[in-house]
Amino acid sequence: MKLDPLQLYQLLLEHYGPQGWWPLLSCSSGDGGGYHPGNYQLPAAAGERFEAAVGAILAQNISWLQAWEALHNLERSGALVSAQALCSLSQEQLAEAIRPARFLNSKARYLRNLAEFWIQLAGAVPEREALLQITGVGPETADSILLYAFQQPEFVVDAYTRRIGAAAGWFPVESGYQAVKQQLTAALPVQTELYNEFHALLVRHGSLWYSSRPHGAGDPLLTGRPD
DNA sequence: AGCCAGGCTACCG
């Protein structure tokens, strides 16, 4: 049997339940969780949108637990109050606060770039092309910000999406970002809530079965060949 | 010890 994307989405949702992304500090139980399963209205406040965008950069190529530690450090430094507040920190302070998130000097620069962009934005919903011009914001981070901070219907593609989609026979693992995104969105209804939940579920499932090599070995849902 | 994180930029040929 070969699952189509919508069928896999329904299977994953049934299997894992709602994931409650994007994790927010204000929803946190203090253990690095920060989830609000089934509530797709968050983030609603401007501060929460900024926090989610910051989190999207911190989470690049790293486990969420480490990103959460860094985010919490930033909160304690007062950097999450506003984009201006983040900019008021020195690069050294920023880098030290986000040390747990790896690539600290790079990400400290990225965060300042984001914050400066945020100030220009003045509360508007950003354009995808504008986000992509920020040094430190690539396609996945841009779509994460649009989807999870602003509830825009932009499907987020990550490494797990590629591996799982390849195992499902939808495309080759080495497919480019836009190719994967277009193929999946063509097979799904354009719904922000579905995009939100599907990506979170793919990360959940991917981290369980598509992390160590060979990718996908033992996947109880797809039983596909590893790449 | 070694592998792997919810990538992106800059530089190489």
Next chain:
DNA sequence: CGGTAGCATGGC
């Protein structure tokens, strides 16, 4: 242009 080294932490 496409491909990849570098970024430089912490958990399992």
